[in-house]
Amino acid sequence: MGNPTVYMWPKHSPDNKYSELLTRSIERNGLTVEHYDQKAAFKPRRGDIVHMHWPSNSYTASAFPLTMVKSVFFALLLLFYRARGIRLFWTVHNVWPHSGKTRWDRVMRKFILSVCQKGFVLSEAVKTEVAETFGVSPSKLVVTPHGHYVDAYASKGTDIRKRFGIAPDTYLYLFIGRINPYKGVDKLVDAFAALGEANSELLIAGKVDKGYSLDFIDRVNDGRIHVYPQFVDDHELADYLAAANVIVLPYKQISTSGSAILALSYKKPVIAPRLGALGEYVSDGCGILYDPDDPDGLRQALRASMAMDAKETELHIAAKLRELDWGRIAGKMIQVYTGTKRYEVNA
Structure with a gap:
């Protein structure tokens, strides 16, 4: 069996370079990374990885009745992936969405963590907060620091x-x-x-x-x-x-x-x-x-x-x-993805 494909949700974003920089380092570590969107929903196969970053966009809508409908479809999709043997991961960038926390956010975020193999968190402080807030075992959360932005933005030379x-x-x-x-x-x-x-x-x-x-x-x-x-x-x-x-x-x-x-x-x-x-x-x-x-x-x-x-x-x-070197961070994530010790890192 070959290496799994990672479906990064998203692989790139106009508002945040995090997933783009992470993707680049994972690819350098030997795995194939594909962009995940609605068109890619049925591409993952058994053993592949779906890695979420900002899932609140997938379960919230402008009105609560629509949020409920959207949440049900999103939850069924994640359960479908688990039934197919697709491995789920979530990088918890923020404990709560920037738009604010609601009781429904608590329900959905706790559910997402329950169906994921692991949750990635960006610090020990956030690991403690996520575990306490959503009632999950700290062992389900893996600290992988936020990588740096060195050379990510070129200077235009403007004074x-x-x-x-x-x-x-x-x-x-x-x-x-x-x-x-x-x-x-x-x-x-x-x-x-x-x-x-x-x-x-x-x-x-x-x-x-x-x-x-x-x-x-x-x-x-x-x-x-x-x-x-x-x-x-x-x-x-x-x-x-x-x-x-x-x-x-x-x-x-x-x-x-x-x-x-x-x-x-x-x-x-x-x-x-x-x-x-x-x-x-x-x-x-x-x-x-x-x-x-x-x-x-x-x-x-x-x-x-x-x-x-x-x-x-x-x-x-x-x-x-x-x-905060991206290579070390990506290597640690791949260890968690695959459950192997193939990549020896200290992230």
């Missing part, structure tokens, strides 16, 4: 500081990513306004969720807060990161942050709350973690970052990136 009128010697804080209530941008603006550092500025860049107002910025902006409320194109993402001294991710809730790993991938320290997996990725020397329950924690972290030694920080970040 982002010049575009926004930010001087080369100004200490620049950057928030980049989708802007919505749980990202905590309002807390960042308040903390920056209270910082009182004349030679520092803040750049906020990312698409704003519909209905979310940024009026809170206008109330405190003295000209040192710059906003680009649009999606940052992949071709300029590296240029935005290069422009900053530090990346700030003031999340109010988070499981695993691809944005933190993206920042580290471009050798930028991270300021973030000690939530979810952030403590495992933004380890000592890679940035500053603050207590999210401390009302002055973020402001103090902003100030403390200015005293970080850049060269020493780069050394710590380089060590962390070696831990």
Whole structure:
């Protein structure tokens, strides 16, 4: 019997490079990976693998009656795969969907884990949370870290500081990513306004969720807060990161942050709350973690970052990136897929 085919659900996504980078490494480790979508639903055969990433899109709809219908079909599909001898896996990127948690999400996510051979989680903290939240044995969950984004986004060479009128010697804080209530941008603006550092500025860049107002910025902006409320194109993402001294991710809730790993991938320290997996990725020397329950924690972290030694920080970040090598992560996943020790890795 030959090697199984992995049906990655999805193999590539316009919004997230994770599955694309993972796929590339799995293929380099010797397995064939196919893109999974509705057209591929009946392609998997006995012994093949279906690897899900964001299943909430497959069981939710705009109205609850439609969600129920969609959920039933999705559940029957997964049970059909199990009956056919197809192996199911789910990478739990987030304990709950970004849209928020519901009782139905709890039911469906617990069911998905029950029919999967294993669930992959991106940190020990998330493993504990998933096991407790959905009542599954920790032995069913395998920690495979989120790989890095080194060289994933090429630089276009755009001078982002010049575009926004930010001087080369100004200490620049950057928030980049989708802007919505749980990202905590309002807390960042308040903390920056209270910082009182004349030679520092803040750049906020990312698409704003519909209905979310940024009026809170206008109330405190003295000209040192710059906003680009649009999606940052992949071709300029590296240029935005290069422009900053530090990346700030003031999340109010988070499981695993691809944005933190993206920042580290471009050798930028991270300021973030000690939530979810952030403590495992933004380890000592890679940035500053603050207590999210401390009302002055973020402001103090902003100030403390200015005293970080850049060269020493780069050394710590380089060590962390070696831990986040995609080859090691893919090798460990293949061990779990196949139940063999063929791939000797330490991911």
